[in-house]
Each structure stands twice: as C-alpha cells, then as structure tokens.
Amino acid sequence: MTSRKNEKYDAILRGALEVFAEHGFHRSQVSKIARAAGVADGTIYLYFKRKEDILICLFRERLGELIDKFTAGIEPIADIREALRQVCYIHYSELENDVNFAYVTQIELRQSDLELRKEIGEAFKPYIKLIEQLLVKGIEQGVFRPDLDVKLTRLLLFGAMDEVVTSWLISGRKYSLVSQVEGTVTFFLQGIGK
Amino acid sequence: MTSRKNEKYDAILRGALEVFAEHGFHRSQVSKIARAAGVADGTIYLYFKRKEDILICLFRERLGELIDKFTAGIEPIADIREALRQVCYIHYSELENDVNFAYVTQIELRQSDLELRKEIGEAFKPYIKLIEQLLVKGIEQGVFRPDLDVKLTRLLLFGAMDEVVTSWLISGRKYSLVSQVEGTVTFFLQGIGK
Amino acid sequence: MTSRKNEKYDAILRGALEVFAEHGFHRSQVSKIARAAGVADGTIYLYFKRKEDILICLFRERLGELIDKFTAGIEPIADIREALRQVCYIHYSELENDVNFAYVTQIELRQSDLELRKEIGEAFKPYIKLIEQLLVKGIEQGVFRPDLDVKLTRLLLFGAMDEVVTSWLISGRKYSLVSQVEGTVTFFLQGIGK
Amino acid sequence: MTSRKNEKYDAILRGALEVFAEHGFHRSQVSKIARAAGVADGTIYLYFKRKEDILICLFRERLGELIDKFTAGIEPIADIREALRQVCYIHYSELENDVNFAYVTQIELRQSDLELRKEIGEAFKPYIKLIEQLLVKGIEQGVFRPDLDVKLTRLLLFGAMDEVVTSWLISGRKYSLVSQVEGTVTFFLQGIGK
DNA sequence: AATGAATGAGGTTTCATTCAT
DNA sequence: AATGAATGAAACCTCATTCAT
Numbered sequence: 017m018t019s020r021k022n023e024k025y026d027a028i029l030r031g032a033l034e035v036f037a038e039h040g041f042h043r044s045q046v047s048k049i050a051r052a053a054g055v056a057d058g059t060i061y062l063y064f065k066r067k068e069d070i071l072i073c074l075f076r077e078r079l080g081e082l083i084d085k086f087t088a089g090i091e092p093i094a095d096i097r098e099a100l101r102q103v104c105y106i107h108y109s110e111l112e113n114d115v116n117f118a119y120v121t122q123i124e125l126r127q128s129d130l131e132l133r134k135e136i137g138e139a140f141k142p143y144i145k146l147i148e149q150l151l152v153k154g155i156e157q158g159v160f161r162p163d164l165d166v167k168l169t170r171l172l173l174f175g176a177m178d179e180v181v182t183s184w185l186i187s188g189r190k191y192s193l194v195s196q197v198e199g200t201v202t203f204f205l206q207g208i209g210k
Numbered sequence: 211m212t213s214r215k216n217e218k219y220d221a222i223l224r225g226a227l228e229v230f231a232e233h234g235f236h237r238s239q240v241s242k243i244a245r246a247a248g249v250a251d252g253t254i255y256l257y258f259k260r261k262e263d264i265l266i267c268l269f270r271e272r273l274g275e276l277i278d279k280f281t282a283g284i285e286p287i288a289d290i291r292e293a294l295r296q297v298c299y300i301h302y303s304e305l306e307n308d309v310n311f312a313y314v315t316q317i318e319l320r321q322s323d324l325e326l327r328k329e330i331g332e333a334f335k336p337y338i339k340l341i342e343q344l345l346v347k348g349i350e351q352g353v354f355r356p357d358l359d360v361k362l363t364r365l366l367l368f369g370a371m372d373e374v375v376t377s378w379l380i381s382g383r384k385y386s387l388v389s390q391v392e393g394t395v396t397f398f399l400q401g402i403g404k
Numbered sequence: 405m406t407s408r409k410n411e412k413y414d415a416i417l418r419g420a421l422e423v424f425a426e427h428g429f430h431r432s433q434v435s436k437i438a439r440a441a442g443v444a445d446g447t448i449y450l451y452f453k454r455k456e457d458i459l460i461c462l463f464r465e466r467l468g469e470l471i472d473k474f475t476a477g478i479e480p481i482a483d484i485r486e487a488l489r490q491v492c493y494i495h496y497s498e499l500e501n502d503v504n505f506a507y508v509t510q511i512e513l514r515q516s517d518l519e520l521r522k523e524i525g526e527a528f529k530p531y532i533k534l535i536e537q538l539l540v541k542g543i544e545q546g547v548f549r550p551d552l553d554v555k556l557t558r559l560l561l562f563g564a565m566d567e568v569v570t571s572w573l574i575s576g577r578k579y580s581l582v583s584q585v586e587g588t589v590t591f592f593l594q595g596i597g598k
Numbered sequence: 599m600t601s602r603k604n605e606k607y608d609a610i611l612r613g614a615l616e617v618f619a620e621h622g623f624h625r626s627q628v629s630k631i632a633r634a635a636g637v638a639d640g641t642i643y644l645y646f647k648r649k650e651d652i653l654i655c656l657f658r659e660r661l662g663e664l665i666d667k668f669t670a671g672i673e674p675i676a677d678i679r680e681a682l683r684q685v686c687y688i689h690y691s692e693l694e695n696d697v698n699f700a701y702v703t704q705i706e707l708r709q710s711d712l713e714l715r716k717e718i719g720e721a722f723k724p725y726i727k728l729i730e731q732l733l734v735k736g737i738e739q740g741v742f743r744p745d746l747d748v749k750l751t752r753l754l755l756f757g758a759m760d761e762v763v764t765s766w767l768i769s770g771r772k773y774s775l776v777s778q779v780e781g782t783v784t785f786f787l788q789g790i791g792k
Numbered sequence: 793a794a795t796g797a798a799t800g801a802g803g804t805t806t807c808a809t810t811c812a813t
Numbered sequence: 814a815a816t817g818a819a820t821g822a823a824a825c826c827t828c829a830t831t832c833a834t
Binding site for chain 1: 366374
Binding site: 241 | 828830831832
C-alpha cells in the first residue's frame with residue numbers, strides 16, 4: 017500500500033535526479049522531469065509543492081540514506097582515526113558510485129539563493145554533527161589535539177572533502193575519487209592530531 | 211579614451227556587484243543592473259555579451275586584484291609557514307571586508323551550470339597555483355612533508371577555507387572571519403607539516 | 405431512493421453556495437466545493453455536467469423557490485399597488501436575509517459569458533413575467549398608465565431593483581435593504597415628478 | 599511626441615476592445631489582444647500591469663469621454679426634464695453606436711470579483727454624481743418631488759437604464775435602443791401611475 | 793557610443809475533468 | 814453510486830536581448 021503510494025513519488029525523484037544531473041536544475045523543465053518519471057506534469061504537483069521542492073526532497077532523501085550509511089559504517093570501528101578514514105571513504109566512494117547524485121549535490125544544489133542554501137545547510141547538519149562527534153570523541157580519547165576548535169575544524173574537514181569532490185567532477189572525473197582518501201585522511205589526521 | 215571607455219564598464223561592474231549581492235544572480239534583472247550602474251539597458255550589451263559575462267568579468271576583475279594582493283602580501287615573507295598564514299589571512303580578511311564580493315563569490319558564483327563553473331575554475335587557477343607554489347617551496351625547504359600530494363593538498367586547503375567563508379556568510383556573519391585564521395592555519399600546518 | 409439521490413445533489417448545491425459566496429465563481433475550485441459538500445471531486449460530475457452547471461442549477465433552484473414566494477405573496481393581495489410593493493419587499497428582504505445567495509445572484513452570476521447570460525436570462529423570465537402580469541393587470545384596472553410599454557417597463561422595474569441590491573452589496577451592506585422598499589415603490593408608482 | 603507614445607497604448611486598447619467584445623474577457627488571451635493590436639505580447643506589459651488593467655483602463659478611458667459628452671450634452675439645457683431626457687439619450691445612443699464598448703461595459707466588466715467591481719464602481723461615480731446633481735437641481739427648481747431620496751433614486755435611474763441596455767444586448771439587439779428613450783424618460787418623470 | 797522601447801520565446805503552475813478501482 | 818489520484822491543456826507574465834533612433 018505504502019509502496020504503491022510512494023511509487024510515483026519515487027519515480028519523480030528518480031526522474032528528477034536523472035534530468036537535473038544531465039541538464040542542471042535551471043534547465044530542467046518540470047515537463048522534462050515528468051516525462052522522465054513517466055507521469056503527467058500535474059502529477060508532480062500532487063507530491064511536491066514547487067519545482068524547488070523536488071530538489072530539496074531529492075537531496076534530503078539521499079542524504080538521509082547516506083547519513084545512515086555513515087553511522088552504520090563507523091559504528092563498529094573502535095579506532096577513531098580509522099573511523100575518520102571510513103567517513104572520508106564513504107564520502108568519496110558514495111559520490112563516485114552515483115555520479116548523478118554527485119552532480120546534484122556538488123553543482124545543482126548550490127544553484128539556489130541564500131534562502132534555499134540555508135535549508136540545505138540544515139539538511140547537512142546531521143553529517144556535520146557526525147563529524148563533530150568524531151572530533152569530540154577523538155579529543156576525549158587523547159587522539160586529537162585538546163585545543164581543537166571543534167566547530168571550526170568540522171567545517172575545515174567537510175570543506176576540504178567537498179572541494180575535492182567538486183574538483184573531481186568539474187575536471188571530468190579523470191581519476192579515481194576513492195584514491196584520494198589516503199592523502200586526504202593523512203592530511204586530516206596530522207592536522208588534528210597531537 | 212580608454213579610461214572613458216572603462217568608465218561605463220566599471221560602472222556596470224560596480225552596479226552588478228551591488229545588485230547581485232542584494233538579490234542574487236538569477237533575481238538580478240539586467241535592467242536593475244543598468245539602473246544601478248546609471249546606464250541604459252542596451253548599453254550593457256556594448257560591454258558584455260551576455261548577462262552571465264557580467265558575473266564572470268566581475269569575478270575575474272576582483273579576483274585579479276586579489277591575486278595581486280596575495281602575491282604582494284607573501285612576497286616579502288621568507289618563512290613559508292608565515293606566508294601560508296598570510297594567504298589565509300588575506301583570504302578571510304578581504305572577503306570579510308567586502309561582504310558584497312563575498313556573497314557573489316561564495317553564493318552567486320556557484321549558481322551556474324557546469325559550463326560556467328569550468329570558466330570560474332579557470333579564473334581561480336592563479337590562486338590555486340599560488341597555493342601550490344607555496345606548497346612546493348615548503349617541501350623544498352623541508353618545512354612540509356616531502357610525500358605531500360601537491361595537487362590534492364591545494365584543493366584541501368582551498369576547500370577548507372572556502373567552506374569556512376561560506377558557512378560564515380550563511381550563518382549571518384555573527385562572528386569575525388579573521389578570528390578563524392589561527393585555527394585554520396594551525397590545522398593546515400600540522401596537516402602538511404613534517 | 406429519489407430523496408437519497410437528492411441528498412448529495414442538495415449537499416453539493418449547499419456547498420457551492422457557500423464557496424461561491426465566499427470566493428467568487430472563478431476562484432471556487434471544484435475540489436473546494438466538493439469538500440464543502442462532503443463528497444469526492446468526482447461525485448460532482450455524477451450530478452453536474454460542468455462546473456458552470458452547478459451555478460446555473462443553484463440559481464434555478466433558489467429562484468424557483470423565490471418565484472413561488474412571489475406568487476404566494478401577491479396572490480391574496482387585491483390592490484395592485486400593494487402587490488407591487490410586496491414584490492419589491494420580497495425581492496429586497498429575501499436577498500437581505502440570504503447574503504450568500506445575494507452574492508451569487510448579483511455578483512457571481514454575472515461572471516459568465518454571453519452564452520451563460522442567456523441561460524440565466526431564461527431562468528429570470530418567470531420573475532419578469534410575473535412583473536409583467538402585474539403591469540398588465542394594473543393597466544386593466546386603470547391603476548397604471550394605459551400607454552405603458554409593458555416590455556420596457558418590466559425591465560426598468562427589475563433593473564432599478566437589481567441595481568439597488570448590487571449597490572447595497574458592494575457598499576458593504578451598511579444599511580438595511582428593506583428600508584429602501586418605500587422609496588423604490590414610490591418611485592415606481594409616481595416617478596420622480598411632482 | 600505624446601501621440602507617438604500613446605500610439606501603442608491606444609492600439610492595445612483598441613485591440614482589447616475588439617477581442618473582449620468578441621470572446622469575452624476570460625476567453626481573451628493576452629496573445630490574442632497583442633495580435634489584434636499589432637504588438638508583441640510583452641509590449642502589453644509595458645503599458646499595463648496586468649491583463650485586468652487593460653479592462654479597467656479601457657473602461658475608464660471610454661467612460662471619461664462619455665462623462666464629457668454627458669456634461670457637454672446637458673450643459674446648455676435649461677429645462678431639467680429635458681436634461682434628463684438627454685442623459686438617457688446619450689446613455690442609450692452611445693452604447694448603441696459602439697456595440698463593442700457596450701458588450702465590454704454590460705457583460706465583460708461584470709465578470710470580475712468583488713475587488714474589481716469596487717474599482718469599477720469608483721469609475722462610475724462621476725456619472726452617478728452627474729445624475730445626482732440633476733436630481734438635486736430638479737428638486738430645487740421644484741420640478742421633482744422634494745421628498746426624493748437622492749441617493750436611492752440615482753441608483754434606480756441608473757439601474758433601470760443599465761438593465762435596458764443589457765437586455766437589449768442579450769436579446770441580440772433586435773430593436774433600436776434609442777427608441778426606448780421616450781418610454782424610459784416618461785417612466786422616470788412620472789412613474790407608472792396615472 | 794548610447795538609448796530604451798519593443799520583442800517573443802519560454803516555463804511554472806493551476807484546476808476542470810476523467811476513469812480505474 | 815462513489816471515490817480521488819491522475820491527467821494535461823492552457824495562459825499569464827518575465828526578462829534577456831535586439832535594434833531603430
């Protein structure tokens with residue numbers, strides 16, 4: 017029942033991901049998304065209030081799944097350093113494995129005004145929080161510098177990874193993103209280590 | 211003559227910076243920019259091919275000046291670590307001191323499709339190169355790790371600073387950006403240090 | 405069975421009257437009417453062919469009742485002048501006592517193209533006819549001018565009353581409509597001359 | 599110069615009058631009006647804020663002219679009764695001579711919600727005022743009943759004439775409107791009584 | 793070089809109506 | 814008979830760009 021109900025909703029999100037990634041948000045007409053989703057134009061507005069909402073929901077849905085993967089991925093890891101590596105690995109590998117989603121996240125999602133950016137920032141928070149918790153735990157365990165500014169550092173880590181992904185995308189994905197994990201994590205660990 | 215010619219050109223860029231910062235790129239009609247610049251709508255097309263060009267040129271002009279400031283700022287500094295601190299300081303302070311430009315750089319400039327993003331990446335290159343040279347020099351001087359992946363690290367540094375600035379903007383500029391220099395640079399130096 | 409059938413039919417008309425009066429015909433979505441009537445959107449199309457039909461039927465039903473009231477109201481009155489006064493009184497008092505119906509009659513009903521206007525005119529005919537009969541009887545009784553153009557005069561009477569009602573509605577119903585009966589009827593009976 | 603400037607404005611109003619009269623307001627697409635006016639769709643929005651504005655302006659312009667004609671028409675007439683006849687004559691003859699304008703005034707103009715109706719009522723005021731002055735003057739001269747409710751009577755007069763015009767239009771203009779002047783004015787001046 | 797009136801393509805969204813259940 | 818999810822046509826308006834002056 018629920019799955020039936022979500023059928024169109026999911027189809028629209030799938031179609032939107034496709035179209036957004038290929039044409040970019042602003043060049044993606046609602047009718048194009050509808051066609052890709054196999055529904056009528058008007059149907060989209062039964063599930064989403066505005067075109068922008070599709071972008072936001074798309075992002076939220078996928079990011080939610082990602083957060084779960086992050087949480088599940090680092091949970092069993094006792095070593096904080098290893099956990100951080102895992103975060104970076106998941107960040108890079110997930111985006112490398114879903115290029116469409118990577119495009120939407122890195123390029124399209126940024127094509128929005130301040131208002132929307134704030135909402136997106138809100139959606140990112142759980143991830144940022146997760147990094148923060150890692151940092152706090154690391155400080156408690158004496159693995160990271162005790163004088164670390166947690167709020168600043170989480171930005172530095174996220175920003176650094178984010179740029180690596182964007183750059184990889186813009187340059188045409190000519191190299192493996194996952195191969196950058198080692199260099200990134202080494203930089204992080206030295207940076208925040210004692 | 212040239213200066214006369216530049217008069218309108220500059221006025222348009224100044225007007226555009228104002229309008230872009232206040233309304234965002236997509237909400238900035240050409241006529242609004244023209245009014246802010248004190249010229250007629252059509253005049254803009256004597257100096258710029260398309261609306262997008264204004265954004266690109268605006269960015270290039272200002273970034274050019276910035277690059278000069280960077281170069282001039284670190285030239286006299288012998289200590290590589292200190293030079294890196296200076297880079298970060300200039301990055302943060304320049305954007306903190308010109309909020310309009312900060313908005314355009316961090317928010318509006320990203321509101322563009324892949325095509326435009328590539329052009330912008332091109333404009334950023336001199337800055338990225340400058341960071342790269344710093345890294346190379348640091349490695350040569352034995353101040354930075356010899357196994358540093360220069361191409362990756364420059365992204366990590368830029369990305370980290372970029373995110374700090376964006377986050378500062380989106381959060382409403384409630385704290386001093388320059389006050390984040392120390393934490394940022396410490397993170398960098400430990401991260402890339404021996 | 406018939407009454408059961410009429411149950412929904414009536415509910416829809418009641419809902420429509422409510423919604424039309426509050427939002428106006430063009431701003432009254434079928435789904436809004438359906439909700440007000442407590443039925444599904446599709447159900448409406450089991451009873452009415454088009455949205456417009458609801459308006460027409462609504463009007464016809466109520467006008468039918470009104471005509472009956474008019475007929476019943478003037479039947480026992482021997483004095484033609486008094487009968488005319490009664491017509492005006494019913495016209496004003498009925499609309500004053502059902503403001504929703506007044507809105508629909510005076511404002512919404514006019515929001516229709518020529519085609520529809522003709523149909524509405526058709527529905528008005530019995531009322532116009534009733535006025536006409538009154539005039540004829542009055543002439544026969546020697547109470548009214550024998551040279552009266554009946555076809556014209558019925559329009560003049562109806563139009564005059566109609567305008568008084570509309571003006572009362574538009575002005576915000578700040579005075580009693582019934583209080584205008586005396587002035588109106590006096591005007592009818594003796595015009596404005598001495 | 600001014601005439602040049604008004605050229606398009608007038609053309610649009612002329613086109614709109616044509617299209618409104620033929621198709622009705624709601625069925626008159628902006629593009630249809632533009633074509634009839636010989637301008638581009640967008641041009642319309644240089645002169646009118648919204649489609650509705652065209653209707654309002656069209657009406658105001660023409661009504662303004664009419665008011666002038668009314669004023670000029672009755673000015674030289676000393677006899678109040680004759681002046682009233684003249685008002686009715688102008689009212690009927692002007693609309694009979696410009697059927698398109700008649701359609702817009704009697705049918706299309708009413709197709710608007712309460713908000714707009716109020717604005718239209720505002721535009722009608724000068725005409726209503728003019729009738730009022732006539733009544734006042736007539737009372738002063740002892741030609742009309744001294745106990746006349748001026749505010750009510752002006753509505754009765756206007757409403758009566760208005761209905762005659764509308765009915766003439768809806769019935770297909772099968773008779774001369776001007777031929778109704780005598781009957782109408784006689785009714786006004788002495789009512790229906792003997 | 794400068795103007796700004798004119799252009800017209802383009803896209804989101806609404807909502808009356810249908811139809812499978 | 815009743816539902817309500819789905820449809821998809823339809824149209825206003827915006828605004829980047831042009832071009833006659």
